[in-house]
Amino acid sequence: xxxxxxxxxxxxxxxxxxxxxxxxxxxxxxxxxxxxxxxxxxxxxxxxxxxxxxxxxxxxxxxxxxxxxxxxxxxxxxxxxxxxxxxxxxxxxxxxxxxxxxxxxxxxxxxxxxxxxxxxxxxxxxxxxxxxxxxxxxxxxxxxxxxxxxxxxxxxxxxxxxxxxxxxxxxxxxxxxxxxxxxxxxxxxxxxxxxxxxxxxxxxxxxxxxxxxxxxxxxxxxxxxxxxxxxxxxxxxxxxxxxxxxxxxxxxxxxxxxxxxxxxxxxxxxxxxxxxxxxxxxxxxxxxxxxxxxxxxxxxxx
Numbered sequence: 249x250x251x252x253x254x255x256x257x258x259x260x261x262x263x264x265x266x267x268x269x270x271x272x273x274x275x276x277x278x279x280x281x282x283x284x285x286x287x288x289x290x291x292x293x294x295x296x297x298x299x300x301x302x303x304x305x306x307x308x309x310x311x312x313x314x315x316x317x318x319x320x321x322x323x324x325x326x327x328x329x330x331x332x333x334x335x336x337x338x339x340x341x342x343x344x345x346x347x348x349x350x351x352x353x354x355x356x357x358x359x360x361x362x363x364x365x366x367x368x369x370x371x372x373x374x375x376x377x378x379x380x381x382x383x384x385x386x387x388x389x390x391x392x393x394x395x396x397x398x399x400x401x402x403x404x405x406x407x408x409x410x411x412x413x414x415x416x417x418x419x420x421x422x423x424x425x426x427x428x429x430x431x432x433x434x435x436x437x438x439x440x441x442x443x444x445x446x447x448x449x450x451x452x453x454x455x456x457x458x459x460x461x462x463x464x465x466x467x468x469x470x471x472x473x474x475x476x477x478x479x480x481x482x483x484x485x486x487x488x489x490x491x492x493x494x495x496x497x498x499x500x501x502x503x504x505x506x507x508x509x510x511x512x513x514x515x516x517x518x519x520x521x522x523x524x525x526x527x528x529x530x531x532x533x534x535x536x537x538x539x540x541x542x543x544x545x546x547x548x549x550x
Contacts, residue, residue, distance in 0.1 A: 282301075332405065
């Protein structure tokens with residue numbers, strides 16, 4: 249009975265040592281007698297107990313690694329602290345295990361030296377404005393260097409760039425000065441635009457007023473001319489009517505002369521400074537002058 253129990257225990261131990269279940273997105277590096285044997289993929293794997301050995305469990309998922317903040321000196325001799333994170337993925341588990349002692353340490357040291365090399369060639373202002381360029385350069389260099397370790401670097405991101413306190417204060421002052429400068433420029437531009445708009449409005453108003461005055465004068469003059477024309481037409485019609493009536497009545501010369509004088513009197517009452525006397529009225533005027541002279545002579549004799 250004891251022998252059966254011991255045998256059962258040995259069978260359980262052998263089964264435990266022989267049967268391996270590999271999880272999804274993981275692989276086992278199997279060694280046989282201390283030498284690389286195979287890579288066990290996800291699922292059930294049987295190994296020879298006491299001969300085969302699981303050297304390492306390698307994850308095939310994308311992994312992240314925080315690079316400790318590093319002090320880096322820029323081209324203009326300013327020491328800044330850069331915090332970086334690396335995204336990588338193992339493509340060849342055997343190389344990741346056998347080609348380097350510690351893959352994570354290798355990536356970390358390589359990232360630190362590469363960051364110092366890249367940032368050391370740049371000015372302080374360039375480090376803030378060229379994050380994407382630094383990320384791309386880091387990714388390319390790390391990807392090429394880690395390819396022999398069976399690793400692919402997908403992304404490198406700079407999380408933070410921290411300058412010294414005095415530099416940070418100087419930058420804040422510079423930013424405030426630049427912000428105030430932009431505010432003053434915008435205010436001056438606004439006042440200038442407002443003045444231009446007001447001047448243009450006043451100009452347009454003056455032009456419209458002048459056009460309105462001109463139009464009013466033109467219409468006033470046209471109205472006066474039309475009124476004068478209508479008065480002249482009315483006078484002409486009146487003369488024609490008188491002439492027609494006189495012609496119809498067959499007047500003698502004295503009556504014609506008298507009517508001419510009456511018409512001349514009405515014309516003389518107008519605003520014109522020149523009066524045109526009909527030829528027929530001249531004889532009547534001369535007769536009146538002779539009568540006036542006779543009266544003067546008569547008074548003298550008396």
